[in-house]
Amino acid sequence: KQEVTQIPAALSVPEGENLVLNCSFTDSAIYNLQWFRQDPGKGLTSLLLIQSSQREQTSGRLNASLDKSSGRSTLYIAASQPGDSATYLCAVKGRGSTLGRLYFGRGTQLTVWP
Amino acid sequence: DVKVTQSSRYLVKRTGEKVFLECVQDMDHENMFWYRQDPGLGLRLIYFSYDVKMKEKGDIPEGYSVSREKKERFSLILESASTNQTSMYLCASSRRGLGSGPLSTDTQYFGPGTRLTVL
Numbered sequence: 122k123q124e125v126t127q128i129p130a131a132l133s134v135p136e137g138e139n140l141v142l143n144c145s146f147t148d149s150a151i152y153n154l155q156w157f158r159q160d161p162g163k164g165l166t167s168l169l170l171i172q173s174s175q176r177e178q179t180s181g182r183l184n185a186s187l188d189k190s191s192g193r194s195t196l197y198i199a200a201s202q203p204g205d206s207a208t209y210l211c212a213v214k215g216r217g218s219t220l221g222r223l224y225f226g227r228g229t230q231l232t233v234w235p
Numbered sequence: 236d237v238k239v240t241q242s243s244r245y246l247v248k249r250t251g252e253k254v255f256l257e258c259v260q261d262m263d264h265e266n267m268f269w270y271r272q273d274p275g276l277g278l279r280l281i282y283f284s285y286d287v288k289m290k291e292k293g294d295i296p297e298g299y300s301v302s303r304e305k306k307e308r309f310s311l312i313l314e315s316a317s318t319n320q321t322s323m324y325l326c327a328s329s330r331r332g333l334g335s336g337p338l339s340t341d342t343q344y345f346g347p348g349t350r351l352t353v354l
Contacts, residue, residue, distance in 0.1 A: 155342060164239075164325055164345035210278070222268070222293070223343060227277035 123148045123215045127226035134201055134233055142196040142229045144211030149192050156185050156196050157210040159228070165210065169196070201233045238262070239346035241326055247352045254313040256349050258326030265331035267309035268343065269293075269301065271322040278325065284309055285331060316353045324349045 124147040134140055144154070153172050157165040169178045169185040171194070177186040184197040198205060208230045212223040242257035258267065268283040270293075280293030282301040290301050298320060302310040309328075313320055327343040 157345075162323075162348070162350070164347045165327075165343075166345070167342040170342055222280060222283060225278040227275070 123151075123213060123224040125211060125213055125224050125226040127209075127211055127229050129229060130227065131230040132232070134231075136201060136203060136233055136235050138201050138233075140198050140201055140231075142198070142209050142211075142231070144194040144196070144226055146192045146194075146213045146224070148215055149189050150216040151189065152214045152216060154185075154187055154194050154214075155212045155223070156183075156194075157212060159208045159210060161207075168209075198231075201231075203233050203235055205233050206231055239326060239328055239344050241324075241346040241349050243349050244347060245350050245352075247354065248313075248316050249354050250317060252313075252316050252353075254316050254351070254353075256311040256313075256324055256326075256351070258309045258311070258328075258346055259307055260309075260328040260344070261307065262328060262330075262344065263306065264328035264344075265306070266329045266343075267303065268327040268329075269299075269309065269311045270325045270327065271295070272325055272348075273322050281311065318353050320351065321353045322351060324351055 126145045128143045155170045156168045158168050159165045171178045171187045182199040187194045208228040210228045211226045239260045248254050266285050269281045270278045272278050279295050281299050284290045284303040287306050300312045325348045326346040329343045330341045
């Protein structure tokens with residue numbers, strides 16, 4: 122069974138810092154990997170999706186990389202802002218997964234203070 | 236704009252009650268999912284459905300059942316609510332289509348969640 126781990130569990134940084142969130146997965150046979158954002162008490166919003174054949178995806182100040190062979194992904198946030206404060210979740214869709222189910226990590230809770 | 240709605244944002248029920256959580260999506264998606272989210276445990280898949288009247292157990296189906304009579308609606312049922320089912324419940328939907336292939340671009344779209352408290 123696919124296991125997804127996110128490190129660190131929580132991160133607190135001052136505004137303006139560049140930061141990296143880490144995600145690892147145990148089975149490298151994946152179709153894609155996604156990063157989601159979750160605000161307190163809300164649902165999840167997809168930020169970036171990387172296909173298994175891709176190395177990275179960028180959206181604004183966010184950059185996600187994927188190293189499938191080593192089972193790792195990173196989410197890079199440039200010039201962090203207080204509005205980036207949220208929980209970030211990583212999820213993989215495995216080749217063995219049934220009909221579109223995802224396997225989620227437990228998330229990194231990010232706080233960016235002014 | 237894509238939309239997944241859940242019938243209640245907050246719900247308080249008593250132990251032993253039968254509880255219905257409703258989820259509706261307006262994107263004509265084939266796949267629908269129910270998760271629960273608890274501090275320190277992350278998202279755990281309860282049940283999912285890939286078509287009308289079809290369902291598959293997720294990782295923690297015990298104490299739950301589901302119903303999908305129409306494509307747009309997926310209901311989660313707690314037959315006899317217990318205090319350990321106090322949690323945040325999240326519904327999601329996605330296309331099937333290319334979703335199972337290597338060039339999959341599908342993503343899951345989530346509802347706002349239902350915070351259920353069982354007393």
